[in-house]
Amino acid sequence: MNHTLQMNLHQVEGALIRLLGLIERRGFAVTSMNAYTGEQHVEVTVDIHSAGRSVETLTRQIQKLYDVRSVACLTAAEAPAALGGSVAC
Amino acid sequence: MSSKGAELVVRALEQQGVEIIFGYPGGAIMPVYDALLNSSVKHILARHEQGAALAADAYARVTGRPGVCMATSGPGATNLVTGIANAFMDSVPLVVITGQVPTTVMGTDAFQEVDVFGITMPIVKHSFIVRRAEDIPKTIALAFQIAAEGRPGPVLVDLPKDIANAVPAHAPIYETRRPKRVVPDAAQVQAARELILGAQRPVLYGGGGIPIAGAVDAFRAYARASGIPVVTTLKGLGSVSTRDENFLGMLGMHGNRAANRAIQESDLLICVGARFDDRATGKLDGFAPKASVIHMDADPSEIGKLRFADAGLLGDLVESLAAMPTGLDIAPWQQWCAARKVEHAWRYDAPGDDIYVPHMLRRLTEEAPDVTIACDVGQHQMWVAQHCHFDRPEQHLTSAGLGTMGYGIPAGIGACLARPGARVVTVSGDGSIMMNIQELQTIKRYGLDLKILLVDNSSLGMVRQWQQLFHGERYSEVDLSDNPDFVEVARSFGIPAFRITRRDEVEGAIRRLLDTEGPLLAHVCIDPKSNVWPLVPPGQSNDVMMEELSA
Ligand SMILES: Cc1ncc(C[n+]2csc(CCOP(=O)(O)OP(=O)(O)O)c2C)c(N)n1
Numbered sequence: 001m002n003h004t005l006q007m008n009l010h011q012v013e014g015a016l017i018r019l020l021g022l023i024e025r026r027g028f029a030v031t032s033m034n035a036y037t038g039e040q041h042v043e044v045t046v047d048i049h050s051a052g053r054s055v056e057t058l059t060r061q062i063q064k065l066y067d068v069r070s071v072a073c074l075t076a077a078e079a080p081a082a083l084g085g086s087v088a089c
Numbered sequence: 090m091s092s093k094g095a096e097l098v099v100r101a102l103e104q105q106g107v108e109i110i111f112g113y114p115g116g117a118i119m120p121v122y123d124a125l126l127n128s129s130v131k132h133i134l135a136r137h138e139q140g141a142a143l144a145a146d147a148y149a150r151v152t153g154r155p156g157v158c159m160a161t162s163g164p165g166a167t168n169l170v171t172g173i174a175n176a177f178m179d180s181v182p183l184v185v186i187t188g189q190v191p192t193t194v195m196g197t198d199a200f201q202e203v204d205v206f207g208i209t210m211p212i213v214k215h216s217f218i219v220r221r222a223e224d225i226p227k228t229i230a231l232a233f234q235i236a237a238e239g240r241p242g243p244v245l246v247d248l249p250k251d252i253a254n255a256v257p258a259h260a261p262i263y264e265t266r267r268p269k270r271v272v273p274d275a276a277q278v279q280a281a282r283e284l285i286l287g288a289q290r291p292v293l294y295g296g297g298g299i300p301i302a303g304a305v306d307a308f309r310a311y312a313r314a315s316g317i318p319v320v321t322t323l324k325g326l327g328s329v330s331t332r333d334e335n336f337l338g339m340l341g342m343h344g345n346r347a348a349n350r351a352i353q354e355s356d357l358l359i360c361v362g363a364r365f366d367d368r369a370t371g372k373l374d375g376f377a378p379k380a381s382v383i384h385m386d387a388d389p390s391e392i393g394k395l396r397f398a399d400a401g402l403l404g405d406l407v408e409s410l411a412a413m414p415t416g417l418d419i420a421p422w423q424q425w426c427a428a429r430k431v432e433h434a435w436r437y438d439a440p441g442d443d444i445y446v447p448h449m450l451r452r453l454t455e456e457a458p459d460v461t462i463a464c465d466v467g468q469h470q471m472w473v474a475q476h477c478h479f480d481r482p483e484q485h486l487t488s489a490g491l492g493t494m495g496y497g498i499p500a501g502i503g504a505c506l507a508r509p510g511a512r513v514v515t516v517s518g519d520g521s522i523m524m525n526i527q528e529l530q531t532i533k534r535y536g537l538d539l540k541i542l543l544v545d546n547s548s549l550g551m552v553r554q555w556q557q558l559f560h561g562e563r564y565s566e567v568d569l570s571d572n573p574d575f576v577e578v579a580r581s582f583g584i585p586a587f588r589i590t591r592r593d594e595v596e597g598a599i600r601r602l603l604d605t606e607g608p609l610l611a612h613v614c615i616d617p618k619s620n621v622w623p624l625v626p627p628g629q630s631n632d633v634m635m636e637e638l639s640a
Contacts, residue, residue: 013218014206021210060390066215066235 002031002047003055004074007062009042015067016042026061027053041069094222095120095253097260098186099128101229104262107157109133109148109506111141113168115161116201118188120253133506133535136527138165140499142172143525146181147463147486147496147503153303155182155236156503162188163201166247167208171493173243174212178490179324180301182241184232185213191251192220206247214242219249223257230263238268240388241301271387271404278412281359281383281400285414288357290422291317292380294340297324297489298362300482302387304406308361309333314415317359318426320348322369323489325362327479337430341369342625343471346433349631351426352377359413360384362406365395366490375630385409435476442592443616446544447476449595453514453542454478457603461486461504461513465497465521467551469544471621473516495524498541502528505537513538514602519545519572529582532608540602541584541610543575546617554620558635559627570617579610586610 005023009015016035023030023046032047048055055073062071092100098121102110111133114122125132135141138160145156156176160169166187176183190199206218215235217228225248232244285291293315299308308328312319312335319329320340329336338345340352352358358380363369370376373395384391384398385406392401402409437448446469454460454477462477463486464470470487479485486504488496501515522543532539553567579586589598589611598611623634 013220014210014216017207018210025211054393057390057394064388064390 001055002049002075004045004047005055005059005062005071006074007044007046007071008069009044010067010069011037011040011042012067016044018065018067019044019062022061022065023048023058026058028058091256091258092260093120093124093253094219094225094248094255094257095124096127097222097225097257098229098248098253099124099130101226102130102157103128105230105233106154110157110159111135111145111148111503112159113138113141113161113165115165115188117162117190117250118159118165118186118248118253120250121159121186121188121248133502133531135499136530137525138168139171139495140502140525140528140531142169142183142185143175143493143496143499144503144506144528144531145183146172146176146179147500148507149176149181149183150486151461151483151504151507155184155233155241157184157186159186160188161201162190162205163203166203166205170208170212171491171495173209173245175488175491175493175496176243177212177214179297179488180241181243182236183243184229184236185243185245187245187247188253189218189247189249192249193251195249206245209245212243213245216245216247218247219252221257222252222255223260225252226260227263230265234265234268240298273385273402273404273409273412277400277402278409281402281409282412282414284357284381284383284400285315285359285417288381288417289419290355291357291359291417291419292351292355293317293319294321294352294358294360294363295319295325295328296322296361296363297482298386299325299328299406302362302406304362304410305482307407307410311410311413311415315413315417316419316423317417318351318423320344320352322363322366323474323487325482326474326485327482330480331478332480334427337426339474341631342371342627343475343621343623344369344625344631345435345475346623346634347426347429349625349634350429350433352380353632354425355380358382361410362386364391370395371625371631371633372629375632444589444592444595444613446472446613446615446619449599449613450516451476451478452595453599453602456599457512459512460484461508461511463497463500463504463513463515464488465515465517466492466494467518467521467549468546468554468619468621469516469518469550471551475621494521497521498525498528498532498539501539501541502531502537505539506535512603514540514542516542516544518550519543519547519569519575520549522575526578529579529584533583537608538606539608540605541579541608542602543610543612544615545572545575545612546615546619547572548617550617550619551621553617557620558624575610575612584608584610586612588612588614590614
């Protein structure tokens with residue numbers, strides 16, 4: 001599934017890397033991105049893709065980041081995704 | 090009088106009420122160590138930064154307040170990494186202060202420069218690099234606030250040496266705001282109530298979030314009032330007393346069969362502060378296949394992460410639990426669970442003269458119900474979880490999410506310092522103990538009354554068990570028969586020690602551990618082929634439990 005997320009971050013050291021790192025770590029690929037730095041904030045828009053992970057969970061994980069002021073998913077809601085067969089070892 | 094940045098750090102710790110910190114000095118953090126000399130904060134010198142971080146982790150688990158650890162830049166900081174990850178995986182509040190090379194040379198590969206801010210980003214709740222000395226009071230205060238509020242976790246503060254030495258023109262005292270209590274959504278509470286009132290076979294599935302949220306009493310009260318059978322995760326053990334008649338056991342890979350069967354049969358899972366971890370659920374789509382789910386958690390991103398929640402109660406567990414209905418009509422289900430509990434009760438009548446570790450551990454907690462057990466990782470850890478009794482979750486310190494071999498001794502140290510006078514026993518394995526064996530000196534140095542029960546099977550038992558069962562008995566690098574003489578090792582650190590090899594020596598050893606003042610190590614030699622049963626093979630669903638292979 002492809003989604004577009006729009007975020008507003010406090011402009012502090014590490015905020016952008018922390019955000020992008022989380023997105024990739026949680027199983028989403030960034031296919032396009034745009035960041036605009038204002039006085040104190042950074043506006044970030046990313047297009048992301050994932051085979052089966054829930055973007056709703058991802059937005060909540062992003063929302064928890066201390067530097068994130070807001071996050072919005074600009075694509076329609078999806079049916080809750082379930083992880084496929086157990087892959088854990 | 091104006092103070093240096095390093096003094097502001099120490100003052101900020103004092104202001105947070107910090108009494109004890111764990112650490113190890115070095116070049117970049119020296120200004121802070123200098124400032125500590127004038128402080129009431131007591132510093133515990135570990136013998137490896139990992140030991141300091143893991144001890145601070147256990148200190149936090151026992152006290153319920155953030156633990157603090159400190160190290161220098163470069164190797165000092167990288168040595169903390171496993172401890173930080175451990176705290177992250179188990180949601181433990183930890184404030185980690187690392188020295189850093191001066192800002193003027195950051196980014197030039199200066200001596201002992203390492204980007205610990207970057208290295209730890211995926212394993213911290215949040216992190217800071219302090220760029221101005223006047224920001225220190227605010228940064229430290231925020232670090233404590235972020236570490237402790239909501240779902241706790243580690244917060245790193247990287248402090249360049251020039252900032253620690255700088256004298257700011259002004260350094261305002263910073264007051265943090267009080268955390269706001271999140272109350273669960275009324276519509277979801279109503280949905281959850283209806284699910285419970287309509288359920289025939291409900292199960293309470295309790296996790297480590299219960300003690301973290303201070304909800305142990307509320308959880309017990311609800312379990313008792315509702316009569317709903319209880320299973321817990323590894324970290325949830327003790328949330329109801331393990332002696333409670335409603336308690337069926339730990340669920341999951343090495344769980345009790347009664348607990349797993351109840352979950353598989355249930356029509357409603359009330360998940361309280363747990364997170365559907367794969368060690369608990371087994372194959373996810375085979376987990377509790379007939380059940381609806383109520384999920385109560387402080388972390389919004391956990392609800393619905395791995396399993397759809399029919400009702401999601403975000404926020405204070407105490408409030409959520411208090412709003413749930415009692416007076417349920419589930420007698421047949423209670424009887425079914427009680428019968429399974431009897432049917433699958435642990436048996437301790439193992440044949441032979443070899444020491445049977447499950448029985449030894451059971452006897453230990455029967456003789457000392459107040460004991461706090463700090464575990465290492467492996468078979469012995471699972472035996473502790475299965476067979477020890479716990480009245481409170483703080484009595485059981487275990488590295489659950491990360492499974493960090495080497496946790497046991499530092500955790501025991503942290504527990505001894507958190508509750509002076511408490512009875513603390515570290516249960517370790519011959520593999521795990523070597524990962525932080527140097528901390529025996531910390532026990533000696535501070536005169537800690539830590540007992541160590543070292544279960545020695547001359548192998549990396551848990552790995553050996555998997556090689557036996559899942560790799561066709563192809564044993565690869567699990568033999569530790571060349572271990573040192575652990576009794577001599579302990580004695581050389583100034584810690585008395587003794588050895589037992591036969592079952593008839595177990596009772597005497599337990600008495601000796603419980604009756605001796607001061608540290609003591611019991612070296613317990615067991616059959617290298619002992620295994621942990623039952624076991625859900627990795628990737629299988631929890632109704633596929635393997636039982637002991639007949640020899
Ligand atoms: C730091 C670390 N390295 C490797 C592992 C993988 N591992 C899990 S259990 C285990 C064996 C532990 O051996 P021991 O401490 O002797 O305990 P036993 O299983 O024999 O009781 C290993 C190597 C781990 N959990 N942690």
